[in-house]
Amino acid sequence: MGSSGLSKSNNGQQQRLGITEPISLGGPTDYDVIKTRELEKYLQDAGLYENQEEAVSREEVLGRLDQIVKTWVKTISRAKGLNEQMVQEANAKIFTFGSYRLGVHGPGADIDTLCVGPRHASRDEDFFGELHKMLSEMPEVSELHPVPDAHVPVMKFKFNGVSIDLLYAKLALWGIPEDLDISQESILQNVDEQTVRSLNGCRVTDQILRLVPNIQHFRTTLRCMRLWAKCRGVYSNVAGFLGGINWALLVARICQLFPNALPNMLVSRFFRVYTQWRWPNPVLLCAIEEGSLGLQIWDPRRNPKDRFHLMPIITPAYPCMNSSYNVSSSTLRIMTEEFQRGNEICEAMEASKADWDTLFEPYPFFEAYKNYLQIDISAENADDLRKWKGWVESRNRQLTLKIERHTYGMLQCHPHPGDFSDKSKPFHCSYFMGLQRKQGVPVNEGEQFDIRLTVEEFKQSVNMYTLWKPGMFIHVSHVKRRNIPNFVFPGGVRPSRPTKITWDSKRSSELKISGNAQAEKSEEVKAVLFEADDERKRKRAEDSVDNLRNSKSFASLPLSTGEVHEVRNPISTTSSCSMKCDDSEVNIMSEPKSEKPDLKSLGGCPSSDIETNGSVESKLQFNPMLATTDTSTSKDAEKLAIEKIMSAPYEVHQAFPEEPEELEDDFEYRNQVKYFGGNMKKSNIESSNSTAAVSEETVISNKETICSTQLSSNGGLEELEPAEFAPPLLSVPAPLSQKKSLIRLNFTSLGKAADKSS
Secondary structure, X not given: OOOOOOEEOOOOOEEOOOOEOOOOOOOOOHHHHHHHHHHHHHHHHOOOOOOHHHHHHHHXXXXXXXXXXXXXXXXXXXXXXXXXXXXXXXXXXXXXXXXXXXXXXXXOOOEEEEEEEOOOOOHHHHHHHHHHHHHHOOOOEEEEEXXXXXXXXXXXXXXXXXXXXXXXXXXXXXXXXXXXXXXXXXXXXXXXXXXXXXXXXXXXXXXXXXXXXXXXXXXXXXXXXXXXXXXXXXXXXXXXXXOHHHHHHHHHHHHHHOOOOXXXXXXXXXXXXXXXXXXXXXXXXXXXXXXXXXXXXXXXOOOHHHHHOOOOEEOOOOXXXXXXXXXXXXXXXXXXXXXXXXXXXXXXXXXXXXXXXXXXXXXXXXXXXXXXXXXXXXXXXXXXXXXXXHHHHHHHHHHHHHHHHHOOOOXXXXXXXXXXXXXXXXXXXXXXEEEEEOOOOOOOXXXXXXXXXHHHHHHHHHOOEOOOOOOXXXXXXXXXXXXXXXXXXXXXXXXXXXXXXXXXXXXXXXXXXXXXXXXXXXXXXXXXXXXXXXXXXXXXXXXXXXXXXXXXXXXXXXXXXXXXXXXXXXXXXXXXXXXXXXXXXXXXXXXXXOOOOOHHHHOOOOHHHOOOOOOHHHHOOEOOOOOOOXXXXXXXXXXXXXXXXXXXXXXXXXXXXXXXXXXXXXXXXXXXXXXOOOOOOXXXXXXXXXXXXXXXXXXXXXXXXXXXXXXXXXXXXXXXXXXXXXXXXXXXXXXXXXXXXXXXXXXXXXXXXXXXXX
């Protein structure tokens, strides 16, 4: 690509890339050059680049793998009775995609590869049969693990220590030429769905590289954003955040909008643009093409499921798909707040009030919330644990969605994208999820969240794993911040309270002060604070009611000594309930709200922006007013240009007015769920009426029939575990569709509820 940042046509004229004109054609300033050098050094020092020796090793492994598949295809061709000439002409070819193909992989990263074979080389018998056998007999190959039943079938292994993910695509060709161009649409003719999905990774990766104006600037910016996303805990497709391909598409769009900018400016504009982005407007690198093969594309006008996607990031290769279907309302909220934080820091950097270290400060996950869910899993051996982990990780997102849906968005979840192992327990792994009440929501006295039925339903869906074996165990607990196990911390040592002031803590304090000032001017809302398990503490809390009468929400309460509270932007609500937080319950009177959620609060566009006629391709041809090519493009001009892009006639869908009846399953494990017909064994969980108010007394008096919960205390953990572990059962689902006029929910264990009533 040329240094000008725009592609060149045959007559030498510059052509824009993307569905709109660029926001700015301005080139870099001296400041941008200096800050870009600082950024490149920061990324280098962070260890994001592999050394020359490792790069050569990867190339050798890929060359060896290419030779292996060529030998394999000739072997199976001879075994199938093809004549010697056809055997010699038989060929297979290795392609790469993902971070390696994009040129942003780091040391030790795996290589996403695709084997393209001829029509007579089958996937099941030949690829997962003969090729698997060949690889298993090679001393260079270790940790060989085929996953033939995945949504995209894959063979995972290490070759000379290099991790490989190998997919297979069977084309409708007798021979595979060495110069095969898989970017052509015709390559998808007469192939099965698994082949289309396997080819999609390579086709999307190649198309991204074609659609960015400067590949080197794109790579540096993408490396930066990947590192930032990992530091801030928002890099994980399976957890409901964004994965590698999603971040690549978002960065590529910014490169199109600022084609002549250096990485420093591209990072700044990334946060500026996506802070203003009104989801669910889709991010597109090119117009969506219908294609000639009749394959399904992302189109919310035709496909009902597409209308529920909250953060559409569309792949540029036919068939165009939404690459971010896993995003939930909670994870979208978290990412939106992180974009805002990044934008504020970039503006502070321009004023010399922050640096790159500030941007990459790790997210203090285990200090950000007072309540967490801890999901513990275990198995009999390492191989079982690996399979069990993969399955549970694919289902954890369903727990987030179920909690959101069953509490009508009142209880917000923040899944940690990683896992933690307790070294004292063999074949054990833990996941964590932060919990908080929806900010700005008034609470009625005595109301709590009861998510035990939701958790039980989730656990039973996990236990429906078709490859379930004895010893595969899952346990879900409510744990408070002070009781987070030590093995989640580096070195197994719980850190002391933060000593250095971070951007997050400083910002939190500023918002707290601002929130208190606003609360003093707002109408008085009665708040009652009391302790649940200590009569003396309850009395002390009740004595302090007068000090809280001007508090508008939980977020505006003063920080207690040594506690770190996460402060979120207030959001309107449609219902009321309360949650047990730390040693106290916060109960605030609610006020009636509209039944229908505001589309703007969900990331949608005003109704005037929603149109239902016309094609996506024609509607996206919008030309915003270009900012001047002067290097000092004003923020106001850029903001106006971004607003004009957002107000273009996108084909907007109504996002998330209701959840679909069935939550979308994770693609990779869609076929690995047990289904039971006929006489279905039911658990002793009974669903309450969807329109009835569930009182605290009812929860206590019916504790045996509602959830047969084990009443136990384990170092501060509030158990949500049933009395007996029973692999796969099916429960009557909790009420989902109808609205409740009043919800009284209990988040604490039955034991504490019983103590409170007595």
